[in-house]
Amino acid sequence: MKKFLMIAALLPVAASAQTGKFTITGKIGNLDKPAKVYFDYMDSNGAGKEDSAVVVNGTFKFTGNLTGIGNTRMSLDHTGEGKPHSIYAPGADVIYFYFGKENIVINSKDSLSNARFTGSKVYDDFQAYNKQIGGTIMxxxxxxxxxxxxxxxxxxxxxxxxxxxxxxxxxxxxxxxxxxxxxxxxxxxxxxxxxxxxxxxxxxxxxxxxxxxxxxxxxxxxxxxxxxxxxxxxxxxxxTSIGSVAPTFTQNDVNGKPVSLADFKGKVVLVEFWASWCVPCRAENPNLVEQYKKYKDKGFEILSVSLDNSKAAWLAAIEKDGLPWAQVSDLKGWNNAVGRLYGVRAVPQSFLVDRDGKVIGNTLRGETLNKKLAELMN
Known part of the structure; x- marks a missing residue:
C-alpha cells in the first residue's frame, strides 16, 4: 500500500475545543436581488445552525460564533426560487467545505462552484486532505x-x-x-x-x-x-448485528408522550428510521402501510423514528402519507439519540426485531421486507 505523506501542522487538535468569531464575506460577480445565499453549518459540538443573506451588488456576508471547526453546506439561489431549489435542482450552485474561526473571503465571477477562498487555513488544509484522498464525493x-x-x-x-x-x-x-x-x-x-x-x-x-x-x-x-x-x-x-438483542430506547411521540421499544414486547417490530425530507423513505411508505394493514392483527408493529428537526414538516409527512403506527422523534435531525444509538448514518434504514426482542433483519424494504414478513407472519 502506498505510504501517505503527513501534512505539516494540519489543524492543531487543541484549537478544536475553543469558541470564537468567524466572518465569511463573498463577492459573486454583479449578482443582485433576488439572488440569495443559504448557509447551513454544524460545529465541533454537533450543534447545527442555519442562516441566509441577500446578495446585493454581488456581495454577501455571514458572521457568527463557532466552537471548533465548522462543516457547512452553502448554496446560491441565483433567481429567487427558494432554498430547496438552490440545493437540489439540476445544476444547483452548492458547495460543501470546512472552516474555522477566521476572516474568510470568497470570490468568483459567476458562482459559488467556481469560487476562490482566501483567509482560511482550515479550508486550505481541507483542500490538501481532499487532494490526498482523491477529491470530494461531489x-x-x-x-x-x-x-x-x-x-x-x-x-x-x-x-x-x-x-x-x-x-x-x-x-x-x-x-x-x-x-x-x-x-x-x-x-x-x-x-x-x-x-x-x-x-x-x-x-x-x-x-x-x-x-x-x-x-x-x-x-x-x-x-x-x-x-x-x-x-x-x-x-x-x-x-444491532443479526441475533443481538435490539437496544431498548424511549422517545416522545407526536403528542409528547414517551414510547418505548419495550412497549412492543411479544410482537414483531420494524424499527424504521426515516425523515420527511427523505425521498426514498416517502416512496417506501405506501408499502409499509400495506404491510401494516396486512399483518397488524397477527402481531406486527412498526415504530418509526424520525430524523427531522422540524415538527411541522414531520407531522405534515405523517398525515400526507397516512401513517397509522407509532411515530417518535427528539427533533434533533442527524443527532437523534436513537439514530446514534443504532449507528444510523443514512435513511431509510430499518431493523426488524422478533418477538423475543432480537434483531433478525436490517435495511429491509420493498419486496425483501415483504417476503421476510410473509415468512414470519404466515
Missing amino acids: DLTKAANNAYSKATPEQQKDSIFMAGLNASFRKSIDARSEKQYQFAKSNPKSYFALVGLSEAAGSKVDVKKIQPVFTALDPKLKQLDMGKELQQRIEAAGL
Missing part, C-alpha cells in the same frame, strides 16, 4: 456525470454500458474510502483523520479494521461530537 459524482454526458444516446440506453459506468463510479468511491482510512492511520492528530475515518467507516462498520485506527487517534479528537458519534457507531455494529 468531485467524483461530477466526473461520473461528465462520463455519462459524453456517451452516445445509444450507450446511455445500453444497460451493459451503464452498468460499467456505475461500477467505475463505485470503484472510485471505494478507492477514496481506502485512502481516507490510510490518511487516518498516518495522521492521528489531524482533525481530518477523524473526518476521513468517520466517512470510511460508513453505516456498516468493519469493527476489526476501524477500531484500532480510532483508538490511535488523538484523545481530544475522540472527545469531539464527531468522535463520540463514531464511537457509538462502532459499538452499534455489535449491538
Whole structure:
C-alpha cells in the first residue's frame, strides 16, 4: 500500500475545543436581488445552525460564533426560487467545505462552484486532505456525470454500458474510502483523520479494521461530537448485528408522550428510521402501510423514528402519507439519540426485531421486507 505523506501542522487538535468569531464575506460577480445565499453549518459540538443573506451588488456576508471547526453546506439561489431549489435542482450552485474561526473571503465571477477562498487555513488544509484522498464525493459524482454526458444516446440506453459506468463510479468511491482510512492511520492528530475515518467507516462498520485506527487517534479528537458519534457507531455494529438483542430506547411521540421499544414486547417490530425530507423513505411508505394493514392483527408493529428537526414538516409527512403506527422523534435531525444509538448514518434504514426482542433483519424494504414478513407472519 502506498505510504501517505503527513501534512505539516494540519489543524492543531487543541484549537478544536475553543469558541470564537468567524466572518465569511463573498463577492459573486454583479449578482443582485433576488439572488440569495443559504448557509447551513454544524460545529465541533454537533450543534447545527442555519442562516441566509441577500446578495446585493454581488456581495454577501455571514458572521457568527463557532466552537471548533465548522462543516457547512452553502448554496446560491441565483433567481429567487427558494432554498430547496438552490440545493437540489439540476445544476444547483452548492458547495460543501470546512472552516474555522477566521476572516474568510470568497470570490468568483459567476458562482459559488467556481469560487476562490482566501483567509482560511482550515479550508486550505481541507483542500490538501481532499487532494490526498482523491477529491470530494461531489468531485467524483461530477466526473461520473461528465462520463455519462459524453456517451452516445445509444450507450446511455445500453444497460451493459451503464452498468460499467456505475461500477467505475463505485470503484472510485471505494478507492477514496481506502485512502481516507490510510490518511487516518498516518495522521492521528489531524482533525481530518477523524473526518476521513468517520466517512470510511460508513453505516456498516468493519469493527476489526476501524477500531484500532480510532483508538490511535488523538484523545481530544475522540472527545469531539464527531468522535463520540463514531464511537457509538462502532459499538452499534455489535449491538444491532443479526441475533443481538435490539437496544431498548424511549422517545416522545407526536403528542409528547414517551414510547418505548419495550412497549412492543411479544410482537414483531420494524424499527424504521426515516425523515420527511427523505425521498426514498416517502416512496417506501405506501408499502409499509400495506404491510401494516396486512399483518397488524397477527402481531406486527412498526415504530418509526424520525430524523427531522422540524415538527411541522414531520407531522405534515405523517398525515400526507397516512401513517397509522407509532411515530417518535427528539427533533434533533442527524443527532437523534436513537439514530446514534443504532449507528444510523443514512435513511431509510430499518431493523426488524422478533418477538423475543432480537434483531433478525436490517435495511429491509420493498419486496425483501415483504417476503421476510410473509415468512414470519404466515
